[in-house]
Amino acid sequence: xxxxxxxxxxxxxxxxxxxxxxTDDEMKLKLLEMGCLPGETVVIDRLAPMGDPMAIQVxxxxxxxxxxxxxxxxxxxxx
Amino acid sequence: MQVRNIRVALVGNPNxxxxxxxxxxxxxxxxxxxxxxxxxxxxxxxxxxxxxxEPGHTVAEIIDLPGTYSLYPKTLEEQVPFQVLCDPSNPxxxxxxxxxxxxxxxxxxxxxCSQIVDLKIPSILVVNMMDQVRKRSITIDFDKLSHGLGIxxxxxxxxxxxxxxxxxxxxxxxxxxxxxxFIDASxxxxxxxxxxxxxxxxxxxxxxxQVANNLEAIGYFKSHTHKLExxxxxxxxxDFDPSRMQAVETLERYKxxxxxxxxxxxxxxxxxxxxxxxxxxxxxxxxxxxxWGYLIxxxxxxxxxxxVFAWAAYPMELVDxxxxxxxxxxHDLLPxxxxxxxxxxxxxxxxxxxxxxxxxxxxxxxFIAILEDTGYMTRVSFMMDKMLxxxxxxxxxxxxLISGVACAVPAIMSTxxxxxxxxxLITIFVTPLMSCSARLPVYTLLIALVVPQHNYGGFINxxxxxxxxxxLIGFVAALGSALVLKWIIRSRERDYFIMExxxxxxxxxxxxxxxxxxxxxxxxxxxxxxxxxISVVLWVLSSTGPGDSFRKVNTALQENEQLDxxxxxxxxxxxxxxxxAGVIGRAMEPAIAPLGxxxxxxxxxxxxxxxxxxxxxxxxxxxxVGSTEANTATVREKMMAEINPDTGxxxxxxxxxxxxxxxxxxxxQCMSTLAVVRRETGSWKWPLFQFAFMGVLAYISSFxxxxxxx
Numbered sequence: 001x002x003x004x005x006x007x008x009x010x011x012x013x014x015x016x017x018x019x020x021x022x023t024d025d026e027m028k029l030k031l032l033e034m035g036c037l038p039g040e041t042v043v044i045d046r047l048a049p050m051g052d053p054m055a056i057q058v059x060x061x062x063x064x065x066x067x068x069x070x071x072x073x074x075x076x077x078x079x
Numbered sequence: 080m081q082v083r084n085i086r087v088a089l090v091g092n093p094n095x096x097x098x099x100x101x102x103x104x105x106x107x108x109x110x111x112x113x114x115x116x117x118x119x120x121x122x123x124x125x126x127x128x129x130x131x132x133e134p135g136h137t138v139a140e141i142i143d144l145p146g147t148y149s150l151y152p153k154t155l156e157e158q159v160p161f162q163v164l165c166d167p168s169n170p171x172x173x174x175x176x177x178x179x180x181x182x183x184x185x186x187x188x189x190x191x192c193s194q195i196v197d198l199k200i201p202s203i204l205v206v207n208m209m210d211q212v213r214k215r216s217i218t219i220d221f222d223k224l225s226h227g228l229g230i231x232x233x234x235x236x237x238x239x240x241x242x243x244x245x246x247x248x249x250x251x252x253x254x255x256x257x258x259x260x261f262i263d264a265s266x267x268x269x270x271x272x273x274x275x276x277x278x279x280x281x282x283x284x285x286x287x288x289q290v291a292n293n294l295e296a297i298g299y300f301k302s303h304t305h306k307l308e309x310x311x312x313x314x315x316x317x318d319f320d321p322s323r324m325q326a327v328e329t330l331e332r333y334k335x336x337x338x339x340x341x342x343x344x345x346x347x348x349x350x351x352x353x354x355x356x357x358x359x360x361x362x363x364x365x366x367x368x369x370x371w372g373y374l375i376x377x378x379x380x381x382x383x384x385x386x387v388f389a390w391a392a393y394p395m396e397l398v399d400x401x402x403x404x405x406x407x408x409x410h411d412l413l414p415x416x417x418x419x420x421x422x423x424x425x426x427x428x429x430x431x432x433x434x435x436x437x438x439x440x441x442x443x444x445x446f447i448a449i450l451e452d453t454g455y456m457t458r459v460s461f462m463m464d465k466m467l468x469x470x471x472x473x474x475x476x477x478x479x480l481i482s483g484v485a486c487a488v489p490a491i492m493s494t495x496x497x498x499x500x501x502x503x504l505i506t507i508f509v510t511p512l513m514s515c516s517a518r519l520p521v522y523t524l525l526i527a528l529v530v531p532q533h534n535y536g537g538f539i540n541x542x543x544x545x546x547x548x549x550x551l552i553g554f555v556a557a558l559g560s561a562l563v564l565k566w567i568i569r570s571r572e573r574d575y576f577i578m579e580x581x582x583x584x585x586x587x588x589x590x591x592x593x594x595x596x597x598x599x600x601x602x603x604x605x606x607x608x609x610x611x612x613i614s615v616v617l618w619v620l621s622s623t624g625p626g627d628s629f630r631k632v633n634t635a636l637q638e639n640e641q642l643d644x645x646x647x648x649x650x651x652x653x654x655x656x657x658x659x660a661g662v663i664g665r666a667m668e669p670a671i672a673p674l675g676x677x678x679x680x681x682x683x684x685x686x687x688x689x690x691x692x693x694x695x696x697x698x699x700x701x702x703x704v705g706s707t708e709a710n711t712a713t714v715r716e717k718m719m720a721e722i723n724p725d726t727g728x729x730x731x732x733x734x735x736x737x738x739x740x741x742x743x744x745x746x747x748q749c750m751s752t753l754a755v756v757r758r759e760t761g762s763w764k765w766p767l768f769q770f771a772f773m774g775v776l777a778y779i780s781s782f783x784x785x786x787x788x789x
Contacts, residue, residue: 025322030577032329033149035187045360049369050465053576060184062580064461069577 429614
């Protein structure tokens with residue numbers, strides 16, 4: 001984990017980042033099987049109108065994920 | 080020549096176009112049932128390949144398994160593919176598996192595919208959506224792909240019919256078991272895999288690995304507990320941690336897949352950005368907009384509501400008239416007597432009560448199928464999630480709740496789009512609390528009876544206010560009950576909201592037509608049976624009675640042809656009073672007296688179990704108005720004149736009126752809803768619990784409001 005690592009839930013819309021790790025083992029499996037692997041690039045596509053959940057672009061598709069779920073995804077923002 | 084019978088399972092990721100492939104293979108020759116033990120829809124059908132008597136003639140039973148990303152079961156739906164594919168003793172275990180992959184996202188599709196290859200079941204990979212693949216200039220080397228996976232690969236555009244013939248041809252030939260392992264499962268957990276293969280006969284190491292991960296989900300062990308114990312011991316001895324093992328497997332598979340795809344498929348930079356960036360993104364900018372998004376959603380919901388409430392009214396009236404005509408015919412054609420009455424007032428009335436729902440079901444499901452098929456339903460879920468998850472509901476619960484204002488029956492059937500079992504159950508549970516259209520005649524009668532006409536400021540009508548309050552009370556009760564149930568209903572599933580948001584596409588009309596047709600069929604043949612049966616029971620209760628006095632009234636009614644209308648009406652009232660329903664109603668009086676109800680209301684409570692609006696008809700019979708020309712105004716006058724013998728004041732005062740209205744707002748006074756809940760939950764457990772829950776809620780609120788107002 002590098003110094004700029006942050007949680008996916010805190011990333012701005014439009015920002016690209018790389019998945020580094022997961023802090024919830026059960027949820028990790030769900031994301032892994034959908035192709036959200038460590039090393040994959042994630043772009044925050046948008047937030048739902050009420051601010052939660054968020055839509056992320058990853059592994060060739062758009063996936064919706066709740067904020068508290070995204071909190072358990074550790075990412076490294078790309079500049 | 081002998082016909083070759085095979086069983087084929089269709090699997091694939093959600094949104095891979097699996098159902099279109101299924102429809103292409105089976106055409107209209109399909110049926111929907113539930114997988115045994117779970118209320119997950121099982122679609123199956125038959126596909127004829129070749130001609131009878133000729134070599135290669137094959138009849139394939141195609142089973143459409145719920146969409147999934149992997150064999151690991153996380154939701155109730157995903158448990159089905161796991162159980163069917165990993166357990167050879169499962170009654171639906173296939174001879175051949177067809178894996179449907181989205182050609183524009185091969186990598187993810189191959190994950191599931193590679194798991195099935197490792198189960199060593201003969202398989203075919205269908206690479207679907209070839210039209211999109213070409214549009215985005217993605218290249219795929221199918222020969223290399225087939226060689227790398229060790230199974231047959233067929234490119235397809237199911238919507239256009241491309242590749243369907245090739246798939247059928249492939250099914251007509253005996254397929255080999257995949258020869259090579261995609262990954263070496265015994266390498267991940269050698270001791271455990273070995274121990275399991277010693278206990279049970281399995282085709283592959285990977286099947287054993289899957290068994291280790293999901294011991295509880297395999298039916299076979301229910302009757303072989305000693306083997307289960309031995310395997311449990313082996314898992315414990317080796318410190319087997321399923322989630323860690325699954326993560327190891329997943330990463331290893333994706334590593335292999337990335338390696339394999341490196342020189343097989345190529346996506347040009349322009350195509351990589353994805354379809355999403357273009358068309359779909361522009362639409363989403365509007366449909367998921369803070370203001371426009373909700374406004375458009377409101378309009379869509381309004382149209383849906385109009386459809387089930389207003390548009391459906393015309394065909395429903397037609398059904399009503401048709402059944403009245405048929406009933407009249409049968410009544411006149413058959414000799415008078417008990418059989419005639421049973422047929423007309425019991426069976427035909429019950430059938431009419433089933434058929435009357437068809438227009439609403441058809442219209443609602445047309446809407447839902449279009450919303451689902453275009454991809455809009457997922458957006459609704461996305462927009463409403465934050466608001467509804469506090470109540471244990473899903474974004475998709477909005478549709479059943481709104482449709483529930485028209486009728487709970489199609490609304491409850493529409494909860495199938497909710498994937499999480501817990502959220503679906505809660506939605507089913509609270510939907511009947513929304514004020515449906517059958518309550519309207521009851522409300523109108525009672526409001527006119529007890530709420531005085533009064534205008535506030537010249538334009539706000541007091542009666543209208545009360546009616547609106549009743550609808551609001553229903554809505555609040557639904558949300559409140561959902562909150563309560565969220566704590567009561569325990570579920571092993573963890574509720575994630577991790578789901579794919581598909582790209583927008585045109586609705587596939589054939590799929591939609593089939594969906595509507597199937598929903599109607601399920602309702603008529605499944606829930607319909609229960610409705611007709613209860614209708615007959617209710618008829619017996621209200622048209623037969625114990626003792627001589629009932630018989631006398633009945634003979635007087637049937638034999639005196641020259642009675643005038645008032646006399647007939649009087650006799651009808653007397654007959655109902657003396658019938659079993661009357662006996663029960665009178666026996667019930669002590670129990671319902673605390674709510675301000677008398678035995679007459681008791682009878683109406685029993686008869687209106689058929690449908691709430693029957694309350695009005697029963698009241699007109701009891702008050703000798705004549706149920707045939709049930710005229711609300713006359714009933715109202717008669718009810719107004721009713722005096723409570725204990726107080727000497729009118730029976731229907733404000734307190735009784737409110738008590739009765741609240742009772743009808745909350746109580747499960749509807750056999751059709753119960754029948755449909757049984758069908759949708761797969762047992763009588765939930766409808767009975769629901770009946771009790773709503774009954775208690777109704778009783779307590781009626782009791783309180785009656786105490787408070789009197």
